[in-house]
Amino acid sequence: MLRLIKYLVCVLCVVAGVSVADDYPQVSVDKLRQEIAEPVKVNMNEVPRGMAIFLDWAGTYPMILHRTEEDLRNLRKADFALLADDQDLWSEESILNSIFSYRTLLRARLYKQGLALAKSRAFRSLDENYLVVSTVSPLTGCNLLYKTGSEPEGAIFTDPCSSTYFDAAGRVLKGTLGGLFEADPERKAKYNLRVLPHKVTEDNLILLGELDPDELPEIKPDLQSTYAQATGFRQLAVAAGFNDVDKVRTLLKLGINPNRRSGEEEPLYNAVLGGSTELVRMLLEAGARPGGEYIKDAAEAAERVDVLRLLETYALQ
Template sequence: MTNEGVNKSKRQFLTSALTVVGAVGTGFIAVPFLSQMQPSAKAMAAGAPVDVDLTKMEPGQLIRVAWRGKPVWVLNRTPDVLETLTTLTDKLADPLSNESLQPDYCKNEFRAIKPEIFLAVGLCTHLGCSPTFRPEIAPPDLGDDWKGGFFCPCHGSWFDLAGRVYKGVPAPTNLEIPPHKYVKDTLITVGEDNEEASA
């Protein structure tokens, strides 16, 4: 059998064209399959660090942000609040935060990098309810021992304005402090450690 009547350039063109069409078809099939294996934007955002702008925070103001599906509180504490925190030691279950969850750079009297700015995960360490922010001193429903803090309405746990738990309440430990760092004086990133402070 001879190849005299076969046009080799036409055969090569058809082979190349079919190869390209096959590659494109494979790409159309593979792209949706591979893209479904990527985490969704919502899933990626759930664990992503969150920036908190402090430029408009007033003294005594509490703002809330969401990080990893949890509420995070950021409180701008006044000098009076900082002074009050030093007087509560005998009323607290863990005043030095030895049994509590916080980064090493927040294991101090104020549980903060900078004393005036306090961050905490806004979930009670008893059963995960969200305590309410009660900054007033000695309200009628909480009594004279209340110097301002966070009150859990579910089972009555008390936390001071450093997230430290009072003695004799259901919550076993202080409020959790999330990892965070100052990007600049007025900007905090929640979810990233403060390498300078921990070094």
């Protein structure tokens, strides 16, 4: 499968009222806003039916699928009883659940604009021949697999981390979750793939970008309400991701352990993606373990040289 056009992966957004000690995450905000505004064009005349094009754009990891005739026949005769959410009723919840920093907040606004498109068109597409979705699983964050040959009838995508399947419109099939969730047999599949905002021209060019970030649908996180309903550790993870330095300082003084707990977000990981260098240092000084490769990978993806140095320094202590 083709992979076209390399773009910045890690993107962040900040709002007034949250202290920022250095140029991060603002520097990444500026890059993201520029990326959202610039056009990305894919000529689908050069992509045969059945082929998927994978891109890196605005941290959404788009996939553009040129549906086969069989895909279209299956969609036209789809048995809605097999679909967990044929009307995208759960998709807004899925989008809200993807937010753990101002980086993911801005990305969620892109998803929300794409959701409006999905709800308004047959097969969740501007053109029935093409599907434009994020390849990131809305449940696990794992990369989707395309036509492995093991999908049930009517499905063409698999989330390998939850054993869930999706049809050619990106709709999830009903079923009990497996993989990471096999210990919770009561939990069911319900989140569809996230459609991305795009345009299709008369000459079969698909256009991403050329969007005004200020005109994306609003999503306003209520941090104080989140804090009020969360445990101390959860508050720390949220505050780290949203670059709330004062809240992190207060929680650490209260003795909240910054290290990851099973099944919960990790404050240091969130800080690497959404917090200032000051905030990352604060967590490390409080005993946050810097050794995880995924934390280093996140810092490298975000091009945070200062944070990488901090992680290396504290890993040697």
